[in-house]
Amino acid sequence: MSDNGGTAVPLLAARDLAKAHGRTRALEGASVDLAAGEILAVTGASGSGKSTLLHCLAGIVRPDEGTVAYAGERLDELPEKRLSELRRTEFGVVFQFGQLIPELTAVDNVGLPLLLAGATRAEAQQRAGEWLERFGVRGQAGLRPGAMSGGQAQRVALARALVTGPRIVFADEPTGALDSLASEQVMTALIGTARESGTAVLLITHDAQVAAYADREIRLADGTVARAGVTA
Numbered sequence: 001m002s003d004n005g006g007t008a009v010p011l012l013a014a015r016d017l018a019k020a021h022g023r024t025r026a027l028e029g030a031s032v033d034l035a036a037g038e039i040l041a042v043t044g045a046s047g048s049g050k051s052t053l054l055h056c057l058a059g060i061v062r063p064d065e066g067t068v069a070y071a072g073e074r075l076d077e078l079p080e081k082r083l084s085e086l087r088r089t090e091f092g093v094v095f096q097f098g099q100l101i102p103e104l105t106a107v108d109n110v111g112l113p114l115l116l117a118g119a120t121r122a123e124a125q126q127r128a129g130e131w132l133e134r135f136g137v138r139g140q141a142g143l144r145p146g147a148m149s150g151g152q153a154q155r156v157a158l159a160r161a162l163v164t165g166p167r168i169v170f171a172d173e174p175t176g177a178l179d180s181l182a183s184e185q186v187m188t189a190l191i192g193t194a195r196e197s198g199t200a201v202l203l204i205t206h207d208a209q210v211a212a213y214a215d216r217e218i219r220l221a222d223g224t225v226a227r228a229g230v231t232a
């Protein structure tokens with residue numbers, strides 16, 4: 001169990017985040033800490049602001065108000081160039097609605113972040129294949145997203161988020177399209193990888209069985225943290 005109330009400096013710390021989409025106030029004063037290697041579940045009703053929170057924490061969306069600090073850098077103030085470098089090197093993101101590149105096969109989707117980081121095509125293919133194997137979708141390596149099931153696409157997206165060895169993985173409903181057996185397999189692979197490599201995971205989920213894999217859970221309601229506690 002990580003010690004968040006004590007002396008540990010969080011790897012990621014967000015304070016009093018506010019974000020509106022037009023007239024909808026998606027976040028209103030949300031504060032979150034994530035320690036290095038910690039697995040944090042974020043739950044809450046549909047529309048409570050979970051995805052918006054994830055996008056702010058991962059430096060994809062700038063909050064209207066509040067601060068996000070990652071390892072001493074203020075993401076809410078960084079220039080876009082440094083933000084995109086951090087997203088590429090330190091963070092892995094699994095979006096709620098997939099966002100694999102439709103023109104690329106599974107193995108090329110997973111290999112792309114490696115190519116962007118300077119790997120050769122052969123290295124990228126090799127490592128991408130290993131990650132597909134880990135998530136049980138090696139057989140789909142040659143398929144494009146349009147030919148995969150929702151659950152297969154989610155596993156490919158997880159492999160893509162982990163392939164570069166990020167310090168934090170942000171996963172928005174990564175088991176949302178999976179049945180309970182597949183969900184258990186995917187969570188075992190995700191959590192096993194994170195524990196081995198000391199990767200922190202921020203995991204959005206509706207599913208209490210998935211949240212139970214986390215060290216800690218926070219619940220959002222109306223754009224703010226309504227409840228924080230330990231899951232285990």
Ligand SMILES: Nc1ncnc2c1ncn2[C@@H]1O[C@H](COP(=O)(O)OP(=O)(O)OP(=O)(O)O)[C@@H](O)[C@H]1O
Pocket residue numbers: 021022024025026044045046047048049050051052053096
């Ligand atoms: N791009 C957008 N434009 C307008 N409104 C948005 C946009 N994105 C989110 N919202 C609104 O902001 C609120 C929070 O949305 P968000 O996607 O963060 O919720 P969520 O907790 O992830 O929901 P779900 O569980 O359904 O995925 C909702 O009322 C939503 O309709």
Ligand SMILES: [Mg+2]
Pocket residue numbers: 050051052096172
């Ligand atoms: Mg969402």
